[in-house]
Amino acid sequence: MTDQRRRAAHTARVLALAALSALLLLAPGVARAADDDAPRIQAPSAIAVELSTGDVVFGRREDVQRGIASTTKLMTALVALEHEPDLSKRFTVPAYAASAGESLANLHAGDRMTMEDLLGGMLLPSGNDAAAAIARSVAGSIPAFVRMMNDRSREIGLDARFRNPIGLDAPGHHASASDLVKLTLLLRRFPAFRDIVDRRSMTLDSASPAITVVNRNTLVQEYPWVDGVKTGHTRSAGYALVGSGRRRGISVISVVLGDPSEAARDADSIALLRYATSKYRRVRPLRKSTVVGRLPLRYRDTKVDIVAAATVTRTAERSEKLQTRVIGLPRDVEGPLRRGARLGTIEVLQRGKVVARIPAVTATPVEAATFWERLDDGLARGWVRFLIGLGVVCLVVLAVLVRRSRRAR
Known part of the structure; x- marks a missing residue:
């Protein structure tokens, strides 16, 4: 790897860690499922998180480390995207000796394929051959890539540990539902990742001949508002699915681990996604041009309206109320001032914390007072x-x- 690529990779890791910390450590609050309408799911470990607030809407042994099968490929994708930002770059596909029953993208050994197509072959049909190709392309060997996976896991504060980039069962290969949410949050920063996992199918044009792969996540196939993310299954780990969706403006991530069947996995996931999106709504605690005060004009017996310069839209629990307060306004106003002149600040508070600051501005221009107005005053x-x-x-x-x-x- 060149010095330039090393610097780019380091910068990407720093930005990713900062983004993750901002979302997970500065979230306004955390909720837990205790409602009578909470879904009855079979998965022994599960979580659902609302993204704007960072709330854990549902949790069941979400911090327990366990086998995660092919959801491992989320860490493989993260390391690849952070170290190879040029997704059009081509790599030679190595031969892959598959065992019976392995999921494959059916890549052709010797093909020169783009990183984007390799990611598509790994994430949609869960191709083990594509995961191995990515590992060798990025790190030179699978053991070196696994070291990169574990280093990255420690850097972002995960308890997850990896023994391969594929998700095959191995002692010491594990993660928690919470770990997989954090990985997904980091991956969602990459437009290419969001695009790939939201596809029903993808044609890998850089293969020769081209290969069409189908998304194994059937929820993406069946529900237009579900937009990802990754399936997994081994005999030891059971059935797993990291899901994501956006409905009525509410974005959520769900994880189920250890489900007894593919049907249970899908039923649990869609139940969690529906439940989490139903608990929240998009609200506008402040609208543009709303009058928040009236200030007297110096030397005149009139006032000017002070209004909000912009609209604030937030995600909130259905019963939650947001507050606003105006700070920094002067006692009176002396012209000349243009329309929209900032005179103070409107703060929007959610759960006692300031979540937005909007300028408080004049609704109309304020002319300078005349000599006679000053004299009369x-x-x-x-x-x-x-x-x-x-x-x-x-x-x-x-x-x-x-x-x-x-x-x-």
Whole structure:
């Protein structure tokens, strides 16, 4: 790997870790499934997370480490995407000696295939041959790639450990449902990943001849709002699925591990996705041009409306209320000011934390006060009238004194 590619890979890892920390550590709150309408699922380990809030909507032994089968390929994809950002780059497909029953993309040894097509062959049909090709392409060998997988796992704070890039059962090869959510959050930063896992099928044009692969995640096939992510199955690990979906503007990730059958896996996953999306709604606690205050104009007996400069849209639990408060406004306003001049800030609070700051601006232009308005305003003030009166008295007294002085002469 060249120095330039090493620097790019390091930068990608730093950005990924920062993004993950921001979402997982700064999330406003965490909820747990305790409702009567929580889905009855068979999976011994499961989780559902709402992405905007970071809430764990449903959790069942989600931190328990266990076999994860081909959902392992999510870590394989992450390492590949972070180290090979040019997805059009071609790599030679090595020969792969498959055991009976392995899932394959049926790649042709010796083909020069793009990284994008290798990812498609790995993620959609769960091709073990594609996963092995990616590992050798990125690291030179499978053992070297596995070291990269485990190094990355430690860097992002996962308890997951890997013995191969495919997901074959092996002692010490494990992850938790929570680990897989964190991996998926990092992968969703890559548009190519989001595009691939949301496809029903994909034609690998860089293969010769071209290969068409079909997504093994049947939920993507059946539900338009489901957009990923990865299936898995081995005899030891059972059936697994990392799912994702967006419905009515609510985005969620689900994970089920250890299900007894493919049907149970799919039923559990769609139940979790439906449940999690149903618990939230998109709300607008602040709309553009909403009047949040009225400030008096200096030297005039009128006021100017102060309004929100933008609309704020947030995801919230259905019973949740968001608050707003205005800070930093002056006591009055002196022109000239253009329409939209910022005079303060509107804060939107969710669960006691500020989640948005929007400028509070003038709804209309404010002209400069005229001389007569300034004079009239001054005359209307009591202290000004007092000073004027005092000045008149002083003038009268001075006039009397001058007159007496003239008479004395």
